Amino acid sequence: MSRYFSQVMTIIWKDFITEIKTRELFSSMFIFALLVVIIFIFSINLSLIKATEVGPGVLWVAFLFAGTIGLNRSFMLEKENGCLQGLLLAPMDRTALYFGKLVSNFVFLLIMEVFTLPLFMVFFNIDLLPHLLPLLYVIFVGTLGFCAVGTLLSSLSANLKTRDIMLPILMYPIIIPIIIGSVRMTGQVLAGEPLSSMMNWVSLTLCFDIIYIAISIMVIDFVLEE
Amino acid sequence: MSDEKQENSSILTWLTVIAFLLAMVAIFVYVPTEQTEGAVQRIMYFHIPAAWLAFFAFFVVFLCSILFLWKKEREWDIYALASAEIGVIFCSLVLITGPIWARPIWGAWWVWDARLTSTLILWLIYVSYLMLRYQTDMGSMRARFAAVLGIVGFLDIPFIHFSVLWWRTFHPPPKMISSEGLGAGMDPSMVSTLLLSLGAFTLLYFVLMGQRIKVEMMRDEVERLKKDHLYSN
Numbered sequence: 001m002s003r004y005f006s007q008v009m010t011i012i013w014k015d016f017i018t019e020i021k022t023r024e025l026f027s028s029m030f031i032f033a034l035l036v037v038i039i040f041i042f043s044i045n046l047s048l049i050k051a052t053e054v055g056p057g058v059l060w061v062a063f064l065f066a067g068t069i070g071l072n073r074s075f076m077l078e079k080e081n082g083c084l085q086g087l088l089l090a091p092m093d094r095t096a097l098y099f100g101k102l103v104s105n106f107v108f109l110l111i112m113e114v115f116t117l118p119l120f121m122v123f124f125n126i127d128l129l130p131h132l133l134p135l136l137y138v139i140f141v142g143t144l145g146f147c148a149v150g151t152l153l154s155s156l157s158a159n160l161k162t163r164d165i166m167l168p169i170l171m172y173p174i175i176i177p178i179i180i181g182s183v184r185m186t187g188q189v190l191a192g193e194p195l196s197s198m199m200n201w202v203s204l205t206l207c208f209d210i211i212y213i214a215i216s217i218m219v220i221d222f223v224l225e226e
Numbered sequence: 227m228s229d230e231k232q233e234n235s236s237i238l239t240w241l242t243v244i245a246f247l248l249a250m251v252a253i254f255v256y257v258p259t260e261q262t263e264g265a266v267q268r269i270m271y272f273h274i275p276a277a278w279l280a281f282f283a284f285f286v287v288f289l290c291s292i293l294f295l296w297k298k299e300r301e302w303d304i305y306a307l308a309s310a311e312i313g314v315i316f317c318s319l320v321l322i323t324g325p326i327w328a329r330p331i332w333g334a335w336w337v338w339d340a341r342l343t344s345t346l347i348l349w350l351i352y353v354s355y356l357m358l359r360y361q362t363d364m365g366s367m368r369a370r371f372a373a374v375l376g377i378v379g380f381l382d383i384p385f386i387h388f389s390v391l392w393w394r395t396f397h398p399p400p401k402m403i404s405s406e407g408l409g410a411g412m413d414p415s416m417v418s419t420l421l422l423s424l425g426a427f428t429l430l431y432f433v434l435m436g437q438r439i440k441v442e443m444m445r446d447e448v449e450r451l452k453k454d455h456l457y458s459n
Contacts, residue, residue, distance in 0.1 A: 156371050173350040177385035219374045
């Protein structure tokens with residue numbers, strides 16, 4: 001067990017070092033998320049629509065689009081210079097590779113989201129501070145589900161010729177349930193109501209996370225087969 | 227293909243032709259016009275069977291994907307491909323006949339109701355499945371990737387169902403199978419016409435499957451012959 005854990009940690013550590021050295025991923029994801037928020041502000045008339053009504057949707061669209069960049073990079077980077085080949089030759093479990101990638105993607109996305117939130121708060125004039133804890137919970141669960149599906153499909157689409165286009169096309173229809181759930185829950189939180197009044201969504205998103213991580217573990221061996 | 231198989235498939239084709247002719251007579255001559263909705267309601271006899279067929283085809287894709295990953299036999303990959311293509315065609319038919327029916331009844335081509343939305347998402351999932359197949363070169367990689375997506379996509383259906391249901395809904399509850407029993411609240415002649423149409427569509431599924439599988443096997447054969455005779459010397 002500790003051996004498995006150290007394998008996962010090695011993958012995560014490797015991704016972090018690459019990111020700290022280049023800082024490519026974080027800067028591009030963060031600026032992209034910011035741009036999406038700003039473009040939405042130009043395309044909707046905030047004097048007519050309440051910010052708390054459109055805010056959750058805009059926030060999640062920004063997370064989704066920016067996150068797609070991160071997920072796309074995650075396996076594409078390995079494909080360059082044949083690093084994936086090396087990872088597959090390494091004496092370790094394929095699921096450890098999946099978990100390592102999942103955690104590093106998840107953490108990168110969370111960092112991007114945490115930096116986007118204050119700007120969102122300023123631009124939309126929504127006070128997030130009183131609802132911060134439930135909001136972070138929603139972001140945590142939503143991003144985890146998004147990353148679970150995204151990491152699996154990214155490992156698959158990295159092998160295609162049209163990889164950067166195919167990942168969103170494959171991923172978006174599948175993650176629609178978790179996007180609807182996250183937007184709904186975020187709206188609820190921003191309206192100042194407790195999450196316990198929409199337990200159906202809370203359990204749906206949690207089930208989505210668990211089931212998709214489980215499926216990914218079961219099928220990842222077939223994707224990462226050389 | 228052996229003679230016996232050929233004979234079986236032509237029997238099946240003729241059965242389908244007869245079933246469709248009977249269904250057409252039933253839909254346009256035999257069954258009475260619905261009182262409130264009028265003639266447009268007859269589209270139901272195409273809409274519901276097409277929806278049933280699409281879901282059935284996607285379920286077959288799911289089963290064949292699991293069987294492929296388990297057994298690693300090319301046959302299962304071919305079956306999954308054939309079924310996915312047929313499913314997408316019938317899912318498209320559902321999405322086309324739905325608005326034609328909805329326009330006079332609901333007064334709008336499209337409403338973001340649970341069942342419409344989930345059918346649209348399902349259509350998108352399987353279109354992306356086919357795109358993945360066409361974008362990947364032949365070989366075991368394509369089959370493995372497609373099988374993974376076939377499983378991941380099908381297991382999404384319950385999540386899609388509940389998420390769009392809680393999102394909003396207007397669609398009439400299913401009439402065929404309700405809590406009051408099979409076909410309650412429908413005229414018996416309507417039930418029998420619908421069942422006849424369902425049967426005809428189901429037969430059509432198997433005919434199309436047979437043809438598509440044959441085409442794909444021929445393509446494999448061509449590839450094999452090319453490899454043996456063109457590239458070997």
